[in-house]
Amino acid sequence: MHVPRPTASPRAAGATRAPRTGVHNADIARCFEDIADLLEIGDENPFRIRAYRNAARIIGELQLDLAGQIQGGRDLPKIAGIGEDLTGKIAEIATTGHCALLERLRKTVPSAVAELLKIPGLGPRRVRTLYRELDVKSMEQLLAAAREGRIRAIPGFGEKTEANIQQAVEARLLKPRRYTLHVAAQYAEPFVRYLRDTPGVIRVVIGGSLRRMRESIGDIDIIATARSSTRLMDRFVSYPEVKEVLSHGPTRSSVLLQSGMQVDLRVVPDESYGAALHYFTGSKGHNIAMRRLAQQRGLKLNEYGLFRGRTRVAGASEESVFGALSLPFIPPELRENSGEIEAAGGGRLPVLVELRDLRGDLHSHTRWTDGQNTVKEMAEAAKARGLTYLAITDHSRRLAAAHGLDPRRLLDQIDEIAAIKVRGFTLLRGIEVDILEDGTLDLPDSVLARLDIVIAAVHSRFNLSRERQTARILKALGHPLVTMLAHPLGRLIGVREPYEVDMLKIVRQAAHRGRFLELNAHPERLDLHDVHCRMAKEEGALVAVNSDAHSVQQLDNLKYGIGQARRGWLEKTDVANTRTLPELRRLLRK
């Protein structure tokens, strides 16, 4: 099945407990975040706190494995934002699994207190006050204090704040949610259409992480220009699906929909449209870096424009903002402050792959297994979307729940595919064959040899050790008949963590053997991850952006795959299925 049953998977433990061999960048980043939280509650120098947060963000996005680097006896490269002191702490965490500073801070403030920062409306100062005045050390104690009316008695707090805190804690116990891209889009698009229907409105567009095509979306950001902002704002907060109005001002408002999704609207004058769109698209890190760049040139960047003194020098369009800072337009998918500003400044921005560059799709399913449509219907739907070829790649026998194909049925399917003719369109014969636990394939070579495309996929034993899982996949990629590795991390966004594998080894094996790495475009997968797209590009492995469609409608998921590929800096030449069929066949023969 393309979406296997969720399985429990332990989250990475904190980096500062027992020493262990596998310290990941995420662990180091988490440690720095925890330090920043505790320093903040301790009312430390805000710029010192910012340095830790900044470092955490940089490390979290870094491709280089820091602990591996140190354990291999190599020096860390110079990383902007990480100086002498933090380099030392990285080395400390990588070698000992502990950070002495964090341990020390935890003795002054219990780390459960830092959890309270996650409550919307509670920042460091209020958390500190609640801890000192009421000895509140946990969510439970905070909720009790609110219910008993003890919070309103503290100076600076009032009844309203107390009620808000109580509500926020209760809501948090219901679990905060993030949404996959396609779910967020389902909420966003009708809302945008509704807003466009307002008299006097000029423009309404989606920004934020949805525009950046991030794999999961926390809230929806909408930017608008209008002749009357108050009229638009009034209509915004009266949208029928609104459950609660979180804030309501003339230029900025936030609402909660019945689904729990938060939506923010920012309204600016039309001449500020580009600056506001840029600001509300983010990411936060990108915005900070851009404002700093402006500042270095004696300018000021905010959501109203780019200013020299009081004079606006740009802001009507995003292009004008970038241009006034001597930069080309940076596509939204790249705006993560992960080198895009430097690349833009140096004329090294990639020309990103686009949906219309795709010539075919190399992974799809039919009624032969767990798909909903026939081979012919899939072919016609793919052709209608402008593609010129489609590989039919149903499951192999091991996946019994999906009615996986045994050799006999696969041979029958090959015959059916050969008999189907769609003008100007080519069907490729394929299989998504299970990689068994020992790295061998679920079907004999004699059958696989009759196919154009052999996709190898892990659908079982997700919990093998990193070493065994990696060896299993490397062995499959070494099989002479394998074309490609399906969904390399096996994750389901928000449901199942990726399995433990050494992606660098896998990417290098793929590059060495000429195998493709799939970027599975299903919005719950988006697997390859964007950082591994960049890794694949650097190591010279080709990526195939595939729909893994189980129905004709799911062919439309390709747009999400392209979004992820763009986030991974991929260009047309980095993606295998941008090739024409003759070019693809030449690649496959190699």
Next chain:
DNA sequence: GCCGTTTTCGGCCCGACTGTTTTCAGTCG
């Protein structure tokens, strides 16, 4: 804690909204 053709010291992104105050702190994005 980081960083530097304005600086090795003195800066560090910017503005809106809420609630509790009577001019602003705290929080958020």
